[in-house]
Amino acid sequence: MPRALITGITGQDGLYLAELLLSKGYEVHGVLRGQNNPKRELVERVVPDVTLHTGDLTDLSSLMRAIGRAQPDEFYNLGAVSYVAYSWENAHVTTEVTGNGVLNALEAVRLYAGDDPSRVRFYQASSSEMFGKVQEVPQSEKTLLWPRSPYGVAKVYGHYMTINYRESYGMHASSGILFNHESPRRGPEFVTRKVSLAVARIALGQQEKVTMGNLDARRDWGFAGDYVEGMWRMLQQPEADDYVLATGETHSIRELLDVAFSQVGIDDWEPYVEQDPRFMRPAEVDLLIGDASKARERLGWQPTVRFEELVRMMVDADLALLREGARDSGGSRS
Ligand code: NDP
Ligand code: GDR
Secondary structure (H helix, E strand, O other), X not given: OOEEEEEOOOOHHHHHHHHHHHHOOXXXXXXXXXXXXXXXXXXXXXXXXXXXXXXXXOOHHHHHHHHHHHOOOEEEEOOOOOOHHHHHHOHHHHHHHHHHHHHHHHHHHHHHHOOOHHHOEEEEEEEHHHOOOOOOOOEOOOOOOOOOOHHHHHHHHXXXXXXXXXXXXXXXXXXXXXXOEEOOOOOOOOHHHHHHHHHHHHHOOOOOOEEEOOOOOEEOOEXXXXXXXXXXXXXXXXXXXXXXXXXXXXXXXXXXXXXXXXXXXXXXXXXXXXXXXXXXOOOOOOEOOEOOHHHHHHHOOOOOOOHHHHHHHHHHHHHHHHHHOOOOHHHHOO
């Protein structure tokens, strides 16, 4: 039975990946941070077969202890401070977790693996946010990186450190450059979920308006369930490499609002949407659209859920959730 260890097990991708690996017959372990993590209950409910180990990406010895106990064949580094807007206000914390945390994870794996550094396969959760200021479209593994946020800068560091460990030590370390991927488990701070929750509340008469930031930014949005399959496929390759995962479609926040509101029968959303500079970013990533042809050709990977279906799925899930009267956001991410 292959064994996998996942950091970021409480997050959107961690839960989908754990479900995927369990369905493939893996023994799955997760790193859980904090002395009383409120999301432990969520993980135990959704994936009860996962074994949890206490650890933090900023604490190398805790990672080494978790690896020693889990004895993984595959290590998925999904843990991060992942909210871009927050990263300006907490740049040092973001650098420590999202940047230096990758170095800690790589070091823990390298030290554990001993004489055969490639015996534990490593996945790094890199991001389209690394492309930042638009250099070319669509963006591929070869596009120049020009990050526009402390989060993006930290991810670039983690990305190159992963490549460096592959080249320096012969580690089987792959970096997935994933474009935005969403689901009903998405955190409510991210724009798709913020909108799907607000639209559902507005439809049920629980909220009057939603306050947004920049409506003109464009993103390449896919479904998280498809993207964790791509992560796994990367680690099944004989050689480690870097891969873009994306849908190849781009849509603006305005189009997101069009589809989300239309799902509850509202064609003109303007009366329900306000803009506030509070939600504008010091530097914006204006346009993301990915070229996933390498993943398609080498991994046989392709997304199965398109933009409209994704947004409608999220609005429907939030309507159902609110109707059930679930009160905590933990429940909303299950
Ligand atoms: P989430 O924000 O849902 O999850 C982040 C996870 O990181 C949580 O489990 C969180 O744990 C954990 N974490 C935070 N700080 C630490 C720490 N100090 N030590 C250990 N773990 C920590 O993110 P997603 O699931 O959406 O994304 C997974 C990864 O993929 C992230 O690295 C993200 O940056 C990256 N990514 C995501 C994309 C997306 O569109 N979703 C696209 C490209 C990259 P806790 O619950 O305890 O806070
Ligand atoms: P992003 O996702 O920054 O792309 O990072 P987010 O959903 O936060 O923002 C997407 C775009 O929407 C605009 N926007 C708003 N965003 C939020 N959160 N709230 C608003 O009210 C709002 N109004 C407009 C933003 O300005 C932005 O242009 C996500 C994260 O998952 C990262 O961890 C990951 O690496 C990247 O996707 C790929």
